[in-house]
Amino acid sequence: MSHSHSHSHLHAHDLNGRNLLISIFFNIAITVAQVIGGLLSSSLALLSDALHNFSDVVSLIISYIAHKLVKRKASLKRTFGYKRAEILAAFINASTLIIVAVLLIIEAVKRFQNPQQIESNLVIWLSVMAIIGNGFSVLLLKNNAKSNMNMKSAYLHLLTDMMASVAVLVGGLLxxxxxxxxxxxxxTFLIALYLIWMGFALLKASTKVLMLFTPDSIPVDEIVTKLNSFETISNVHHVHVWQLNEEEIHFEAHVDFEKDISLTEFDVIRSKIEDFIYNKYDINHVNIQPEFGKSDTKDIIVQD
Structure with missing residues (x-):
């Protein structure tokens, strides 16, 4: 069972692209200003914030490319199209968050052992500019970050950078x-720890999707038990459940029938199964393989 996307969804998709572009230009400007300011002021916190902002630019560009790829149509060579592009972008962006954080920790330890006098006025004004710029970008992406892993990865980059800029401002005042x-x-060290914490959660979530793990919200045992109670169904086995992207969860299974039913009868039962699974568990793609009298393994999970 598949469900068509509405016009409002397509409009929201275009709006996401526009907001990503605006955020990219904002962060390029912030990064350039912070690099110059960090070098002039000798502030490691400001340079680390600039490095994080640069990772924001890269992550936003990756998110934008993935956002565009998703709209490409499927083909004989790519039967799913590029539907997983945004999940892959989320994985890459989460990984860069953690890598940047580790680099910041190394530099913070080195600088702590040899603290330097810093031009605090420049640090203060540049951190204020970064807070305003990143704050605006965060507001642009906030709503869509709730339902899209790719947008969430970009949003987290921007949110953590805004918080990092707040920390830099506090440091500049002190x-x-x-x-x-x-x-x-x-x-700098505290900013890095926060980046690792935020990045790991997103990395874990995107890895689950890429590895075809069953979504946490889907109770496979319960679904099988409910389907086994359907009239004429003897056994449901060889089950696979996976999340293709933010909008599609797939379910496939072998269904053993009590009698040798006709295709017309099967279509009626299949339709009931699809409606039940969609309405109860929000699984929108169902593939059923009917069987009768077949001597295969009847376990729920079968290693292919």
Whole structure:
């Protein structure tokens, strides 16, 4: 059973692309300003924020490309089209979050051992600019991040960078008024830990989809038990459940019937199965292989 996408969904898809483009240009400007400012002020926190902003630019570009690829039609060579492009983008972006965080921790430890005096005024003004720019980008992507893993990966990059800029601002104020130079390294270290925490959750979620794991919300045992209670169905086995992308969950199974039914009878039962699975579990693609008197393995899960 498949379900067509509405016009409003297509409009939202175009809006996502526009918002990603706007965010890309904002973050390019912020990154350039922070690199220059970080070098002039000798602020590691500002340079680390610039590095994170650069990873934002890369992640946003990846998200935008994936966003465009998804709209390409399927073909004989690509029967699913590019429906998993956004999941792959989410995986890549989550990985870069963690890699950037590890690099920041290494630099923070080095700088903590050898703290340097920093031009705090420049740090303060540039961090304020980054907060405003990233804050606007976060608002652009916030709504769509709830339902799309690709948009969520871009949103998390921007959100964590906005929070990092807030930390840099606090550090700049402490350095300006209290000359606490080591705070620059400590804040960098804390920013990196937060990036690892946020990135790992998204990396785990996207990996589950890429590995064809059963979605956490789908109780396979319960579905099989319910289907086994259907009239004329003897046994449901050899079950596979996987998530193709944000909008499609697939279910396939072998269904053993109590008697040798006709194709017309099977179509009626198949339709009932599809409606039940869709309405109860929101699984929108169902593939049933009918069987009668076949001596195959009747286990729910069979290793192919």
């Amino acid at each position: 350095m300006k008024f209290y000359q606490i130079w080591w705070i620059d390294s400590v804040l």
